[in-house]
Amino acid sequence: MNEIDRIIRAQALFQCLECGKCSAACPRRLTGKDYSPRLLAHKVIAEREDEAFIENAVWDCLSCGMCSERCPSGVKFSGFILEMRSLLAEKKGLKGYRAHDGAVHSWMRMMTAPELRQNRLDWVPKTLQVADSGEVAFFVGCAPYFDVFFSGIDVDTLSIAKDSIRLLNFMDIKPVLLRDERCCGHDLLWTGDRENFERLCRLNCETFRSAGVREIIVSCPECYHVLSEHMPRVVPGFDIKITLLLDLLQREMRKGGMTFRGLKRRVTYQDPCRLGRMAGRYAAPRELLGLIPEMRFEEMENSGPSALCCGNCGFINCDAHSKQIQVLRLQEARATGADLLVTACPKCLIHLTCAVRDPLRQGSVKMEIRDILSVLANQIAWYGG
Amino acid sequence: MRKNAGKKRVRLLGICCNWSPFACYNAAGMNRLAMPPDFRLMRVMCIGRINQALILRAFEYGADGVILLECLDDDCRYGPGPGVGHENVRRVRRLLHLLGIDQERLVECSFGAHEKEVLVETLWRFADEIRTLGPMTEGNVLGVKRPAL
Incomplete structure (x- = not known):
C-alpha cells in the first residue's frame, strides 16, 4: 500500500465530512492565511497530483490541534501532519521556514552525538536540593539553552526549572538532575526530522536507564508529550514512569x-x-x-x-x-x-x-x-x- | 614549516566581513603570504548579518573552529555590525559551553583595512590553537557525517 494511503487510514482522514469546522477554527485561517485543513484533507484524498499544494500546506500547519478538537468525526489531523512531515522530509528534505534560522534545531541535532559531554547543570544554585543518584529525576529539558539564546528578549526560562525544583523540594523530593540528558526532540519530531528525533530518544533512554531512574518528573508540556506518548513507540519496553509536575502538585495539594x-x-x-x-x-x-x-x-x-x-x-x-x-x-x-x-x-x-x-x-x-x-x-x- | 604542522588536520572556518578584514585577506593573498591549511573563508557583507544560528550551524556541519573576522568597532560601514558580532559570539560561546564544546573554538577578531600581516598572524595563531585542541572527534560528529578532508 502506498505510504500516503496508509497515513490516511491510520489518521482517519476518510472520515472527513468536509464540514469545514476545522478550517473555520484554524488560527492560521483566523488571521487571514490562505490555509485550510479541510482542503488539504480533500486534496490528499482526491487530488493527490497537486503535490505543490499538499507539500506547502503540510509545512504550514502550527499543529496546535484545534482542527482535531473541532472535528465532529474524529479525524486525527495533527497525527496526519506529523506523519506527512516525516514522510515528505525523508523523500524531499526538510522544508518549512525555520524560525531563528534553525538555531534551535541545530543544537538539538548536535545533541545526537553520543560522545557529547554537556555542562548543562552549572546554573543549579546551592539553595536547591538535588540528589546525585536516586529513583526520581527531574527533566530539565532545553531551559538552559533557551535562557542563553533568548536572553535578548528577557525570557528567563531557567527560572521555570529552578521554581520546579523549589516546588519538588517543598514536597520533600530531592530530584536527580541528569548531566547527560538531551533535548526531548519535540521540535525535531514536529519538523519532520524523524531520524535525529529517534536518536535523541534512544540516547535519553540510555541516560535514564544508566542513572537507574524509575520516575521522571517533567515540567514542560512538550517534553511530557514526547516522553509519555512518543518515547514508548520509539524505544520498545520503555517502562520509566513519566509524571507531569502539575499532576503531582495537584495530588499533593489534595492531601x-x-x-x-x-x-x-x-x-x-x-x-x-x-x-x-x-x-x-x-x-x-x-x-x-x-x-x-x-x-x-x-x-x-x-x-x-x-x-x-x-x-x-x-x-x-x-x-x-x-x-x-x-x-x-x-x-x-x-x-x-x-x-x-x-x-x-x-x-x-x-x-x-x-x-x-x-x-x-x-x-x-x-x-x-x-x-x-x-x-x-x-x-x-x-x-x- | 610552521610549528604544529604535523598535528591532526582540523576544519577551520573564517567568517569574514567584506570590508576591512576582506581587504586585509585580499592584500595578504596579493602579497603571497602563507595561509594556514584547511582554512576556509566565507565572505559576508557584514558580520552583523551573521546570527547565532549560522555560527552554530558551522559547528553542526563539522567545523572544529570558527573565527569571525570583523571591522573595528568604529569602522563598520553599516553601523552596528561588530557590536552584533560581539553579542552573538558571547551567546554562542555560552551555548557551546552548555554543549560541552570548548569555548575557545569560537574566536572573533577585528582589523583595520591595512592590517594584512596582523590578520595572517591571527589566522595562524587560531589554526595552531584549534590544532592543539584537536578535531572534535572522528567520523560521525555532532549528528552529521563529515566528508573526508
Whole structure:
C-alpha cells in the first residue's frame, strides 16, 4: 500500500465530512492565511497530483490541534501532519521556514552525538536540593539553552526549572538532575526530522536507564508529550514512569498540609496546546491557581479546549500570521481585565513575550507573562505556617 | 614549516566581513603570504548579518573552529555590525559551553583595512590553537557525517 494511503487510514482522514469546522477554527485561517485543513484533507484524498499544494500546506500547519478538537468525526489531523512531515522530509528534505534560522534545531541535532559531554547543570544554585543518584529525576529539558539564546528578549526560562525544583523540594523530593540528558526532540519530531528525533530518544533512554531512574518528573508540556506518548513507540519496553509536575502538585495539594499565600492579582491563563488539547490537562492548572487566595481568576474568551495557539510550534513557520495570532491572544488576555497572564509552557512564554516586545505594537499589548510553576513556587507555604 | 604542522588536520572556518578584514585577506593573498591549511573563508557583507544560528550551524556541519573576522568597532560601514558580532559570539560561546564544546573554538577578531600581516598572524595563531585542541572527534560528529578532508 502506498505510504500516503496508509497515513490516511491510520489518521482517519476518510472520515472527513468536509464540514469545514476545522478550517473555520484554524488560527492560521483566523488571521487571514490562505490555509485550510479541510482542503488539504480533500486534496490528499482526491487530488493527490497537486503535490505543490499538499507539500506547502503540510509545512504550514502550527499543529496546535484545534482542527482535531473541532472535528465532529474524529479525524486525527495533527497525527496526519506529523506523519506527512516525516514522510515528505525523508523523500524531499526538510522544508518549512525555520524560525531563528534553525538555531534551535541545530543544537538539538548536535545533541545526537553520543560522545557529547554537556555542562548543562552549572546554573543549579546551592539553595536547591538535588540528589546525585536516586529513583526520581527531574527533566530539565532545553531551559538552559533557551535562557542563553533568548536572553535578548528577557525570557528567563531557567527560572521555570529552578521554581520546579523549589516546588519538588517543598514536597520533600530531592530530584536527580541528569548531566547527560538531551533535548526531548519535540521540535525535531514536529519538523519532520524523524531520524535525529529517534536518536535523541534512544540516547535519553540510555541516560535514564544508566542513572537507574524509575520516575521522571517533567515540567514542560512538550517534553511530557514526547516522553509519555512518543518515547514508548520509539524505544520498545520503555517502562520509566513519566509524571507531569502539575499532576503531582495537584495530588499533593489534595492531601492537605500545603497551601498558598495570597496574591492580589487579576490573572488569566493560556492553555498550551500540548498540555490542553494533546494531554487533556485543563483542570489541574485551574484548580491549582484557584487555591491561591485573594487572586481573581478570569477566563479568556477562548479558553480550555478552544484556547488560541501562542502562534508557533516547533520553531517553524513563524510569520506575520503567527504574530497576528499572538496579538489576538494578548488582546483577549487584556480584555479580561487581568494584569498577569499565566501560561504553563516555556514556548508560549517565549512566543507571547516576543509579541509583547514588538516595537510596532508600541506597548499596546503589554502584559506581564509568567509560568504557572513560577507563580505557584512563589506562593506555596505550609498550612498554618 | 610552521610549528604544529604535523598535528591532526582540523576544519577551520573564517567568517569574514567584506570590508576591512576582506581587504586585509585580499592584500595578504596579493602579497603571497602563507595561509594556514584547511582554512576556509566565507565572505559576508557584514558580520552583523551573521546570527547565532549560522555560527552554530558551522559547528553542526563539522567545523572544529570558527573565527569571525570583523571591522573595528568604529569602522563598520553599516553601523552596528561588530557590536552584533560581539553579542552573538558571547551567546554562542555560552551555548557551546552548555554543549560541552570548548569555548575557545569560537574566536572573533577585528582589523583595520591595512592590517594584512596582523590578520595572517591571527589566522595562524587560531589554526595552531584549534590544532592543539584537536578535531572534535572522528567520523560521525555532532549528528552529521563529515566528508573526508
